[in-house]
Amino acid sequence: MRLLPAYAAAAFLFLHLPLLVLAVFSFNESRFTVWEGFSLRWYRAAFSDAQLIEATWNSLLIGAAATVLATAAGALCAYGLWKRASRWLSASLSLSLVTPEIVMGISLLALFQWAFRFLGVRLGMHTVILAHVMFCLAYVVIVVLARLRTMDRSLEEAALDLGATEWQAFRRVTLPLLAPGVGAAALLAFTISFDDYVITSLVAGVDSETLPMVLYAIARRGANPVVNAISTLIVFGLGLLILIAERLRET
Amino acid sequence: MRRRAFFLSLAGAAGCTPRTQRLNVFNWSNYIASDTLARFEAETGVRVRYAVYESNEEMLARVMSGNSGWDVVFPTHYFIEPMREMGLLQKLDLALLPNRLDLFPEFQTPAWDPRLAWSMPYMWGCSGILYHERVQPPPRRWADLWDNRFRGRLTMLDDPAEVLGAALLKLGLPLNATDPAMLRRAQAEAIRQKPLVRAYLNAEVRDQMVAGDILACQLWATTAQQAIDESPELRFAFPEEGFPLYSDCAAVLKESGRPELAHRFIDFLLRPDVGAAIVTESRTATCNLAALRQIPEPLPPTLHLDPNVLARGQWFAAMPSPAQRLRDRLWTEIKSA
Amino acid sequence: MNRLRAWCLAPTASVLLTLYLAPLAILLLYTLLTRGAYGGTSLPWTIENWQRLLDPLYLVILGRSFAVALVSTLICLLLGFPLALFIARSGPRRHIWLYLVILPFWTSFLVRTYAWMFLLRDTGLINSALLALGIIQEPLPLLYNYGAVILGLVYGYLPFMVLPLYATLERLDPSLLEAAADLGARPWQTIRRVIIPLSLPGIRAGSLLVFIPCLGAYLTPDLLGGGKTILVGTLIQNQFTSARDWPFGAALSLGVMAVVMLLLMSLIRRQDEGVL
Numbered sequence: 001m002r003l004l005p006a007y008a009a010a011a012f013l014f015l016h017l018p019l020l021v022l023a024v025f026s027f028n029e030s031r032f033t034v035w036e037g038f039s040l041r042w043y044r045a046a047f048s049d050a051q052l053i054e055a056t057w058n059s060l061l062i063g064a065a066a067t068v069l070a071t072a073a074g075a076l077c078a079y080g081l082w083k084r085a086s087r088w089l090s091a092s093l094s095l096s097l098v099t100p101e102i103v104m105g106i107s108l109l110a111l112f113q114w115a116f117r118f119l120g121v122r123l124g125m126h127t128v129i130l131a132h133v134m135f136c137l138a139y140v141v142i143v144v145l146a147r148l149r150t151m152d153r154s155l156e157e158a159a160l161d162l163g164a165t166e167w168q169a170f171r172r173v174t175l176p177l178l179a180p181g182v183g184a185a186a187l188l189a190f191t192i193s194f195d196d197y198v199i200t201s202l203v204a205g206v207d208s209e210t211l212p213m214v215l216y217a218i219a220r221r222g223a224n225p226v227v228n229a230i231s232t233l234i235v236f237g238l239g240l241l242i243l244i245a246e247r248l249r250e251t
Numbered sequence: 252m253r254r255r256a257f258f259l260s261l262a263g264a265a266g267c268t269p270r271t272q273r274l275n276v277f278n279w280s281n282y283i284a285s286d287t288l289a290r291f292e293a294e295t296g297v298r299v300r301y302a303v304y305e306s307n308e309e310m311l312a313r314v315m316s317g318n319s320g321w322d323v324v325f326p327t328h329y330f331i332e333p334m335r336e337m338g339l340l341q342k343l344d345l346a347l348l349p350n351r352l353d354l355f356p357e358f359q360t361p362a363w364d365p366r367l368a369w370s371m372p373y374m375w376g377c378s379g380i381l382y383h384e385r386v387q388p389p390p391r392r393w394a395d396l397w398d399n400r401f402r403g404r405l406t407m408l409d410d411p412a413e414v415l416g417a418a419l420l421k422l423g424l425p426l427n428a429t430d431p432a433m434l435r436r437a438q439a440e441a442i443r444q445k446p447l448v449r450a451y452l453n454a455e456v457r458d459q460m461v462a463g464d465i466l467a468c469q470l471w472a473t474t475a476q477q478a479i480d481e482s483p484e485l486r487f488a489f490p491e492e493g494f495p496l497y498s499d500c501a502a503v504l505k506e507s508g509r510p511e512l513a514h515r516f517i518d519f520l521l522r523p524d525v526g527a528a529i530v531t532e533s534r535t536a537t538c539n540l541a542a543l544r545q546i547p548e549p550l551p552p553t554l555h556l557d558p559n560v561l562a563r564g565q566w567f568a569a570m571p572s573p574a575q576r577l578r579d580r581l582w583t584e585i586k587s588a
Numbered sequence: 589m590n591r592l593r594a595w596c597l598a599p600t601a602s603v604l605l606t607l608y609l610a611p612l613a614i615l616l617l618y619t620l621l622t623r624g625a626y627g628g629t630s631l632p633w634t635i636e637n638w639q640r641l642l643d644p645l646y647l648v649i650l651g652r653s654f655a656v657a658l659v660s661t662l663i664c665l666l667l668g669f670p671l672a673l674f675i676a677r678s679g680p681r682r683h684i685w686l687y688l689v690i691l692p693f694w695t696s697f698l699v700r701t702y703a704w705m706f707l708l709r710d711t712g713l714i715n716s717a718l719l720a721l722g723i724i725q726e727p728l729p730l731l732y733n734y735g736a737v738i739l740g741l742v743y744g745y746l747p748f749m750v751l752p753l754y755a756t757l758e759r760l761d762p763s764l765l766e767a768a769a770d771l772g773a774r775p776w777q778t779i780r781r782v783i784i785p786l787s788l789p790g791i792r793a794g795s796l797l798v799f800i801p802c803l804g805a806y807l808t809p810d811l812l813g814g815g816k817t818i819l820v821g822t823l824i825q826n827q828f829t830s831a832r833d834w835p836f837g838a839a840l841s842l843g844v845m846a847v848v849m850l851l852l853m854s855l856i857r858r859q860d861e862g863v864l
Binding site for chain 1: 275280300302303304305309312313316317318319320321
């Protein structure tokens, strides 16, 4: 137990090592792995690349929308399943987890093909968000359900005995206790959505290029420090945002 | 329900198109100059949305469903007939493409589309051997890549057509062989080579060649030239047994509701001055003779082939279905070996 | 009670029906068709695609993929459990630790994989450091093998293990641990006999969330494996891209899914012990 903090430090180092490497070399003058001097040229290139900025914005928008929708639907679903199991719902959710990304992407593409034929719906932001909600759902349900299973059912029953309605019992007893689990699930959902390449690339339309898609294209052509600059910016930007959110929560 | 609708409409609003005319172009990476689109927009007032892809499969996956939203794409020549058969392409109106007469004569009546009814050749290329100059004697034939001295320092392209193609040419068989016995012999060669191969890589190998990790690789000429530009110690060889040729062509998707704009864009790319600017910046091999005449410096030998060398090249052809299925299976076996 | 429950389940159910089950039904339809002359699907109807699945070539690939996924999951569990424990017991600051775990994963997965390639290459950082320190004479081939793939998978899916584990461990009653200590248990015994059994839901959830994506992983084996090996994810991807054989790709996908579902069902004894 005493070793735990030391281990955690090592684990965090492992997690952040590639990021540190990226950050250091994003300031490298040279394109290559030899250090040639400090430079901001890659950052300048990143900010002047309209395609990158638009893609980042798209990713954030899609991530936010998909997270909100998936977390809301998924948390509610976990609660409903906790009350009483539903065979077919559990089976479908399990199945959706087992589905490889390429399969989910292709099947959604096929669906949108039919939607286009009969409803004239083109591929675009809406199709991407729908796809993201779909593949995030099961993750949300699993995390929230795992948390629910460690909770005492009698707490809600006690509230009901004291005269609360079902909805009140849920809102005032279960939900606050559930909050960290829901928060963790939302975090996971956003991470999965922001990071997704395979499914997004298949169902994206002309106007819905996301950051992973752009980065994939750039990186496929060989290491490009502009990619390093973007990644470093994202990590520090988001990190700062989170720090601020933490500060606000504590006041 | 209302919340969901609200968010969906937000997303839809984000994707709304403005009043100005638009054109959506999907092309290979590094195939235009940094000012090409700006010039087109200035001259025509049409906003171009431009995205890039790295492989025909990637492009095909996006446009296959017919509702992708793209107008102009650039398939490699042996994809033109399959895409036409799948009903994905529109017939070209040659009256709107006067600049096509600037193309090399060979590209005005190409084998895969003699009347240029569906495609307009844009760039061409080939694959060969990129190697480090300290490799002596230098590799000159595909057969040299089976040499034990390259063990662990060799890469091949991650493409069944290219790897089996190299093996076929090494055996003296035609590049586009469809006979199962020939393909199996080629597969046996590829499996024999596999212990020597460090990895099957495409454009990613460029940085590793420059860094010196890899001594020799099978690579496309344009990518190889980019590597040579960065590291003068690298050399390129056109294998003596022959090598694959291909051409990336402009085509208009059938789903496009803006064929006139699409044609204008293609014709714009065919203009000599525009073509020359693209070639000078991107260092690619153009099909446009007039453009070639306008570039200030002569192109290196990888991008502008000597006719004697060109004679050894063979154009890739679209494979009939049974042969393609066999080739895919052979490729899986090679990877799994 | 039932009305509330119905409202809770409705959104998810409708999403699943339209965006998952319906598309899957379309895919099932595709497995019974033939590959079109140039790709896609066409008539006639056939069961040949399902028959192809029994080919030893594909079974071997599936077996290898299982092994790789299993090893990756175990390593994730070993690495992730202490980390989740640390975060769960870290008091009010725990949210910061959680975010620190997630933060790397907000950069593109591809970018982080390229960072690993940069580290593992023959002229990469690790080899250069080892050479400079004189520990090795020749660069180690760290990249383009199964080890690199597993490293990439573990790195990529660690938060999927940590988050569910944390969600369960956070609920752990500290008084239980105190009681164990009072009864004379040493820390290791407490972990083995109290903490682990109580965190089984989280372990199950985390293992599932890691094992299954690892099984169908495509990008990591593609980039870090150097294309020299072929796992099931790449095989399926190939069917939809270069091979353009949608019917067989669909059959492959549904086949793999069926095998995993069978495994899941055999591991779950009662409804309540399931993950979902």
